[in-house]
Amino acid sequence: MSPEPLIHATGLRKQFGDFTAVDGIDFNVQPGEAFGFLGPNGAGKSSTMRMIGCTSPISGGTLRLFGLDPATHGRDIRRRLGVVPQLDSLDQELTVEENLIIYGRYFDLSRAEARRRAVELLDFVQLTDRAKSRVEPLSGGMKRRVTIARSLINEPDLLLLDEPTTGLDPQARHILWDRLYRLKQQGVTLVLTTHYMDEAEQLCDRLVVMDAGRIVAEGSPRQLIEQHATREVLELRFPAGTNADNEAYALGIGDRHEVLPDRILVYAHNGDEALAKAIGAGAKPESALVRRSTLEDVFLRLTGRTLVE
Amino acid sequence: MNSMPLLRIVPPVVRIARRPQRMVERQLMCYRRTWPILLSGFFEPLFYLLSIRVGLGKLVGDVKVGGRILGYAEFVAPAMMASSAMNGAVYDSTMNVFHKLKYARVYDAVLATPMGIGDVALGEITWALIRGLLYSCAFLLTMIVLGLASSPWIVLSLPICVLIGFAFAAVGMASTTYMRGWTDFEFVPTATMPLFLFSATFYPISSYGSWAWVVQLSPLYHGVALVRAANAGQSSWGNVGHVGFLLTMAFAGLWVVSRRLQSLLVK
Ligand SMILES: Nc1ncnc2c1ncn2[C@@H]1O[C@H](COP(=O)(O)OP(=O)(O)OP(=O)(O)O)[C@@H](O)[C@H]1O
Numbered sequence A: 001m002s003p004e005p006l007i008h009a010t011g012l013r014k015q016f017g018d019f020t021a022v023d024g025i026d027f028n029v030q031p032g033e034a035f036g037f038l039g040p041n042g043a044g045k046s047s048t049m050r051m052i053g054c055t056s057p058i059s060g061g062t063l064r065l066f067g068l069d070p071a072t073h074g075r076d077i078r079r080r081l082g083v084v085p086q087l088d089s090l091d092q093e094l095t096v097e098e099n100l101i102i103y104g105r106y107f108d109l110s111r112a113e114a115r116r117r118a119v120e121l122l123d124f125v126q127l128t129d130r131a132k133s134r135v136e137p138l139s140g141g142m143k144r145r146v147t148i149a150r151s152l153i154n155e156p157d158l159l160l161l162d163e164p165t166t167g168l169d170p171q172a173r174h175i176l177w178d179r180l181y182r183l184k185q186q187g188v189t190l191v192l193t194t195h196y197m198d199e200a201e202q203l204c205d206r207l208v209v210m211d212a213g214r215i216v217a218e219g220s221p222r223q224l225i226e227q228h229a230t231r232e233v234l235e236l237r238f239p240a241g242t243n244a245d246n247e248a249y250a251l252g253i254g255d256r257h258e259v260l261p262d263r264i265l266v267y268a269h270n271g272d273e274a275l276a277k278a279i280g281a282g283a284k285p286e287s288a289l290v291r292r293s294t295l296e297d298v299f300l301r302l303t304g305r306t307l308v309e
Numbered sequence B: 001m002n003s004m005p006l007l008r009i010v011p012p013v014v015r016i017a018r019r020p021q022r023m024v025e026r027q028l029m030c031y032r033r034t035w036p037i038l039l040s041g042f043f044e045p046l047f048y049l050l051s052i053r054v055g056l057g058k059l060v061g062d063v064k065v066g067g068r069i070l071g072y073a074e075f076v077a078p079a080m081m082a083s084s085a086m087n088g089a090v091y092d093s094t095m096n097v098f099h100k101l102k103y104a105r106v107y108d109a110v111l112a113t114p115m116g117i118g119d120v121a122l123g124e125i126t127w128a129l130i131r132g133l134l135y136s137c138a139f140l141l142t143m144i145v146l147g148l149a150s151s152p153w154i155v156l157s158l159p160i161c162v163l164i165g166f167a168f169a170a171v172g173m174a175s176t177t178y179m180r181g182w183t184d185f186e187f188v189p190t191a192t193m194p195l196f197l198f199s200a201t202f203y204p205i206s207s208y209g210s211w212a213w214v215v216q217l218s219p220l221y222h223g224v225a226l227v228r229a230a231n232a233g234q235s236s237w238g239n240v241g242h243v244g245f246l247l248t249m250a251f252a253g254l255w256v257v258s259r260r261l262q263s264l265l266v267k
């Protein structure tokens, strides 16, 4: 018997005037799970996250968190959530430490308890030395870490992260991934959105691919790759503007292929074999690369578009 | 007895508020490091009152109000106090709130917690009143020191100024929810300046002749009349009307805030 889902959504919709941002999606998130929304700009990820965060009323369908209805129990639900919004909303008039303390006060923590947790959390995100600093001079990655620390002040059961690492350098991203991974191990349920394949593959047990307000695929990263892509991908680069002329070489050497502006992708079980066949047929690519399939390939397959332009 | 009809006149933001004191706490945290800025507010009354005491008071003769003769400075000082309460409340509830609403996204972060829009609205207005009360205390002290207080009842000017602040902060916040950009704020002085000049501030309402009814439409006039009555130690039924006018304005403002803030912040 599976436990009651932490989040339960059916036919969930979000409408802004005539425009439909989220167009009837169904999903469940189980306690302890790391669940991801993957999709390009405008897919409706943030709109969905705000509905889950009980700061945006739903336009249709049903949504339950902890078995409660956001329309009637918004406060009770928010009490148990941690929210990292897409755009940092730190209080510019306060210091890093004060940001955490006042946030704890919004959750009715005593001053002493809020202070104690602030110290602990700043240590967790490795920003103890910036505790007394104003927010403004911090780097993007540091602000993101403060926002994550802030979202943990009420020891949430469910953490909502809207593009937690967008705009960060690789090192900052890895620090964040590590922290999120630890939270997951402590039993915190994570729901995150991302543009990045590697992020989804690193962090998510299960994810849905969203496009234009709908869910187009669902599964674990592995399952999605197995279902919607081949094991390997051969990337062929030809001189600029000759992709169309060279498309013939990609025919028949793999399961299928895709012509992108800058390269041709051949989906094959064995990429090296496919490359050998293409060269044998007389192809003269400027460069060739064999790699494992990723969620990027899944996305391309499902929507005919690349995820990060 | 059924208390529902009474409850229904309470604006929604007040009914749904649970912890507005947290917004006040946030403001105190902000000012913990920048409290000298608060001090600047204390100089305003000093300069105003000195200029009247030293300058105008000498040039202009005594004024006859309600059968009593008052020195001009004694006549104008209460009006200055009321105007200062108005200006402070308007500033706090327009510019300051707009900045947090549109640019600093302070409220977006607040609303992701168990706090609600009632807490935000009521908390911000409460803060405007606390700050206003501080300034009114400074004003009162200055009046006493300069010998402009003519009755012990002048202490009532403190709650009166809080009421003035409440009325203007509620309406100020309501108008802020309609502002699209900073240029819209140029209309704020367009509204407060005439109020300041034509609320029986500098001359008694009797001198407006048949236009007196226009002056009575000004909320500041009712505030000025109350502070003046306190300074003169005069009680009258008219004061009940003045209080009623300001309370009505405050509640009307809060009703608009209730409706508008929801649509602005909860999308
Ligand atoms: N408050 C709003 N009013 C009107 N339209 C909105 C509003 N918020 C979002 N939208 C629209 O809804 C659509 C989905 O937006 P959303 O922010 O959910 O996308 P997203 O998947 O998070 O995109 P991104 O990757 O760029 O963050 C977009 O077309 C956006 O313009």
Ligand SMILES: [Mg+2]
Residues within 6 Å of the ligand: A045, A046, A047, A086, A162
């Ligand atoms: Mg988004």
